[in-house]
Amino acid sequence: MKSRQTAEKRSEVFALLSCHLQTSRYGKTMTITLPKWFDLHTHFRQGPAMAAYVKAHLDMGCAGALAMPNTQPPVARVSGPAQADAWSIEGYSAELRAAGAASFEQLIVPLYLTRQTTTAMIAEGAASGLLRACKYYPPHGTTNSEHGMPMDDLIGSEVLRAMEDHGIVLCIHGEQHALSGPDYIDAQQNAETRFYTERMPRLLEAHPRLRIVCEHITTRTAAEFVAAAPEHVGATITPQHLLYTLGHLIQGLKYHLYCLPIVKFQDDRAALRQAVTRAGQAKFFAGTDSAPHTTKATACGCAAGCFTGGCAPQLYAMAFEEAGVDFSTAVGQAMFEHFLCLNGPAFYGFPASQQKFTMEKAPQKMELLETPAGPVTPLPVGLSLELTWSLVG
Numbered sequence: 001m002k003s004r005q006t007a008e009k010r011s012e013v014f015a016l017l018s019c020h021l022q023t024s025r026y027g028k029t030m031t032i033t034l035p036k037w038f039d040l041h042t043h044f045r046q047g048p049a050m051a052a053y054v055k056a057h058l059d060m061g062c063a064g065a066l067a068m069p070n071t072q073p074p075v076a077r078v079s080g081p082a083q084a085d086a087w088s089i090e091g092y093s094a095e096l097r098a099a100g101a102a103s104f105e106q107l108i109v110p111l112y113l114t115r116q117t118t119t120a121m122i123a124e125g126a127a128s129g130l131l132r133a134c135k136y137y138p139p140h141g142t143t144n145s146e147h148g149m150p151m152d153d154l155i156g157s158e159v160l161r162a163m164e165d166h167g168i169v170l171c172i173h174g175e176q177h178a179l180s181g182p183d184y185i186d187a188q189q190n191a192e193t194r195f196y197t198e199r200m201p202r203l204l205e206a207h208p209r210l211r212i213v214c215e216h217i218t219t220r221t222a223a224e225f226v227a228a229a230p231e232h233v234g235a236t237i238t239p240q241h242l243l244y245t246l247g248h249l250i251q252g253l254k255y256h257l258y259c260l261p262i263v264k265f266q267d268d269r270a271a272l273r274q275a276v277t278r279a280g281q282a283k284f285f286a287g288t289d290s291a292p293h294t295t296k297a298t299a300c301g302c303a304a305g306c307f308t309g310g311c312a313p314q315l316y317a318m319a320f321e322e323a324g325v326d327f328s329t330a331v332g333q334a335m336f337e338h339f340l341c342l343n344g345p346a347f348y349g350f351p352a353s354q355q356k357f358t359m360e361k362a363p364q365k366m367e368l369l370e371t372p373a374g375p376v377t378p379l380p381v382g383l384s385l386e387l388t389w390s391l392v393g
């Protein structure tokens with residue numbers, strides 16, 4: 001409690017003194033210069049399109065990423081060559097670096113938790129430094145999540161105890177699905193609330209030292225749970241969940257806004273906005289869940305995942321403005337900087353970037369991203385919002 005108060009105090013002081021942020025107005029254009037930021041939940045996939053996705057991240061001032069392990073096959077081993085049933089963190093990281101991710105300051109690939117995960121993998125991975133995080137997927141909850149297991153089978157397990165002992169972060173896709181088939185949408189609507197009211201309290205009680213990131217949270221229930229949890233429980237929030245609601249998804253059936261967990265209601269969005277703009281908050285940070293699928297797959301609603309390569313910081317800035325943050329003030333900029341650039345590194349225990357990137361308050365048009373897998377439609381193309389911020393460099 002004391003250290004949270006200290007962190008909040010430090011953060012308030014920082015906000016008031018944040019003179020390293022350069023805000024200038026040339027006529028009507030405002031620019032903000034920030035440390036390069038970190039995307040602590042994203043998808044770079046595999047194969048020839050990977051380089052295009054990595055480049056889109058580098059081009060939007062991103063200094064590092066946590067790249068999700070729901071590849072085919074999943075990243076379910078720590079070291080060794082790729083095998084028919086699993087990539088290793090070592091092998092997948094090498095592929096990513098060869099595709100351009102060598103330019104990142106930080107690259108974290110979490111281990112996909114499956115029934116084959118062992119305590120020896122956790123101990124050896126922690127000792128070698130290859131393992132920094134593990135990813136929990138609810139089975140059948142989202143793209144390539146069928147290798148996951150119910151949270152009930154993990155709570156109290158030796159694997160989670162080993163993660164606690166070795167300080168390995170647990171990244172959680174927090175949904176508990178109760179319905180399937182025609183009741184799919186209903187299941188999606190309730191799955192996160194169910195998870196955060198039923199499973200999360202039990203998980204924290206059984207593993208009080210486990211460092212947890214609640215990923216891409218979407219509901220008031222999850223936001224309030226994380227805010228009230230101990231300091232070592234944080235959360236990522238995507239730009240789409242801060243900006244859009246179900247109405248935007250239904251309006252014209254814009255399936256490239258269809259992601260899991262799906263966008264929710266205005267009250268949920270308001271709770272997320274409150275969470276990221278609370279003075280001195282240190283536990284909510286950027287994780288876009290940018291999840292490229294080809295336009296062919298998203299146009300028919302055949303794949304869940306929003307692609308925000310090239311436009312995530314702009315979308316986050318728009319969301320902060322919607323939440324009432326004034327970027328012409330040092331306090332407003334510092335709030336944004338903490339969420340985008342500082343809180344994530346502090347949570348994961350690596351330094352913030354010393355490099356800078358600049359955005360300006362001017363419209364930017366997004367285009368389809370051409371990749372060897374086919375074109376991919378980024379947000380907010382075709383949606384009612386236009387980008388009101390653009391990247392300068």
Ligand SMILES: NC(=O)N[C@@H](CC(=O)O)C(=O)O
Pocket residue numbers: 043070142143173258259260261289291292304305306
């Ligand atoms: N967010 C999504 O809707 N999809 C992600 C998986 C995930 O993060 O749930 C994907 O890999 O496509």
